[in-house]
Amino acid sequence: MKHLIDPMxxxxxxxxxxxxxxxxxxxxxxxxxxxxxxxxxATLFFEPSTRTRLSFEAAMLELGGSILGFSSADSSSAxxxxxxxxxxxxxxxxxxxxxxxxxxxxxxxxxxxxxxxxVINAGDGGHNHPTQTLxxxxxxxxxxGRLDNLTxxxxxxxxxxxxxxxxxxxxxxxxxxxxxxxxPEELRLPDYIIKDVLEKKKIPYxxxxxxxxxxxxxxxxxxxxxxxxxxxxEADYIRLKDTFILDEKKLADxxxxxxxxxxxxxxxxxxxxxxxxxxxxxxxQALYGKYIRMALIMTLLGVSVDEH
Amino acid sequence: MNIDSIKNGIVLDHxxxxxxxxxYKYLGLDDMDCSVAIIKNAxxxxxxxxxxxxxxxxxxxxxxxxxxxxxxxTVCYIKDSKxxxxxxxxxxxxxxxxxxxxxxxxxxxxxxxxxxIFRLTDPEQxxxxxxxxxxxxxxxKDY
Ligand SMILES: [Zn+2]
Numbered sequence: 001m002k003h004l005i006d007p008m009x010x011x012x013x014x015x016x017x018x019x020x021x022x023x024x025x026x027x028x029x030x031x032x033x034x035x036x037x038x039x040x041x042a043t044l045f046f047e048p049s050t051r052t053r054l055s056f057e058a059a060m061l062e063l064g065g066s067i068l069g070f071s072s073a074d075s076s077s078a079x080x081x082x083x084x085x086x087x088x089x090x091x092x093x094x095x096x097x098x099x100x101x102x103x104x105x106x107x108x109x110x111x112x113x114x115x116x117x118x119v120i121n122a123g124d125g126g127h128n129h130p131t132q133t134l135x136x137x138x139x140x141x142x143x144x145g146r147l148d149n150l151t152x153x154x155x156x157x158x159x160x161x162x163x164x165x166x167x168x169x170x171x172x173x174x175x176x177x178x179x180x181x182x183x184p185e186e187l188r189l190p191d192y193i194i195k196d197v198l199e200k201k202k203i204p205y206x207x208x209x210x211x212x213x214x215x216x217x218x219x220x221x222x223x224x225x226x227x228x229x230x231x232x233x234e235a236d237y238i239r240l241k242d243t244f245i246l247d248e249k250k251l252a253d254x255x256x257x258x259x260x261x262x263x264x265x266x267x268x269x270x271x272x273x274x275x276x277x278x279x280x281x282x283x284x285q286a287l288y289g290k291y292i293r294m295a296l297i298m299t300l301l302g303v304s305v306d307e308h
Numbered sequence: 309m310n311i312d313s314i315k316n317g318i319v320l321d322h323x324x325x326x327x328x329x330x331x332y333k334y335l336g337l338d339d340m341d342c343s344v345a346i347i348k349n350a351x352x353x354x355x356x357x358x359x360x361x362x363x364x365x366x367x368x369x370x371x372x373x374x375x376x377x378x379x380x381x382t383v384c385y386i387k388d389s390k391x392x393x394x395x396x397x398x399x400x401x402x403x404x405x406x407x408x409x410x411x412x413x414x415x416x417x418x419x420x421x422x423x424x425i426f427r428l429t430d431p432e433q434x435x436x437x438x439x440x441x442x443x444x445x446x447x448x449k450d451y
Contacts, residue, residue: 084415106416
């Protein structure tokens with residue numbers, strides 16, 4: 001593995017190794033605190049995403065490395081019309097590894113063709129966000145202790161939600177996975193995901209319109225935001241938005257060991273009251289994001305504790 | 309209709325009838341000095357009608373381009389008036405700077421110095437996807 005551009009660049013075995021390393025980092029944080037000493041991570045964020053950038057930077061700092069970069073196109077030469085390949089060619093002279101976010105699809109791949117150091121895609125438009133997918137996998141692995149034999153409910157905007165599409169592709173590689181799609185008709189999972197992923201691999205799935213009718217079957221409930229601008233008219237939005245808001249009442253029939261996930265930021269799709277429920281895992285999920293990024297940075301840099 | 313057979317050159321056979329001019333242009337034959345014969349609507353047992361292009365020169369054809377446009381074309385290399393090699397084309401696994409990505413959200417739409425790279429992701433259906441943004445393009449079998 002040289003770069004991480006697409007979540008599916010990683011084999012199941014490579015994902016396992018990353019999860020194992022992240023497990024060990026969480027248990028033995030001191031062991032890893034100098035493993036990236038004298039290494040530099042450049043966070044090149046051509047569009048702002050404070051949460052993702054801080055997660056990368058915290059990950060590198062906890063490994064004893066240092067960070068540089070920019071957090072929006074305004075503060076970079078991109079605003080003066082410099083191409084992505086020129087920017088990264090210059091930056092790769094200063095850094096050992098690059099995490100890049102860009103509004104255009106494929107920008108991190110373009111960068112990876114022009115530099116010798118590893119490039120991590122930290123989100124390219126509505127296309128890929130592989131470290132979010134890895135975060136989701138680590139969360140499931142940590143919270144459920146397995147990545148197979150799971151019934152996964154996906155709720156909200158399943159049409160435009162790239163995190164959901166990537167998670168489906170990633171989880172489809174494990175045994176005995178059932179998917180339950182919970183969305184309004186307007187925001188149902190695109191046909192190409194159903195055809196190319198679910199039906200091709202004969203993975204059982206069902207599509208429903210309410211959380212309550214399936215909640216008792218779920219091991220995982222993955223919530224996403226239903227954005228107002230996705231609806232043709234305000235009336236549809238108002239009619240539907242409460243259906244896809246998770247509150248304590250809708251959790252009445254849920255299992256004791258349900259794991260509630262959300263890629264964050266949340267707006268109102270999970271009621272604040274749910275935060276106190278032990279089944280709410282979304283803030284832990286954000287923390288797992290840092291640990292999987294630590295594992296990823298170490299792996300791409302080819303460093304391990306044994307060398308030190 | 310009779311066209312002199314060529315001594316040293318290339319014959320593109322089994323071109324879908326009516327498509328020879330497009331291939332002529334795609335291969336840049338209009339910029340070449342060599343003599344080129346285009347035969348339209350020739351009789352074919354296999355295809356009914358077909359086009360043929362005869363090029364009186366041993367130039368280096370981009371077979372990837374040709375394979376992408378129409379993998380059913382046969383390329384015959386002629387030496388001393390004899391066919392010395394017959395090549396059946398196939399869909400190339402990678403296309404570099406042959407077709408352009410039309411996705412306005414793709415990085416290649418703004419960074420125009422990037423190579424336009426497409427990968428064959430579904431050989432059965434002839435589906436190519438942009439290496440950057442994964443936008444799909446079907447092979448040009450129907451031009
Ligand atoms: Zn593209």
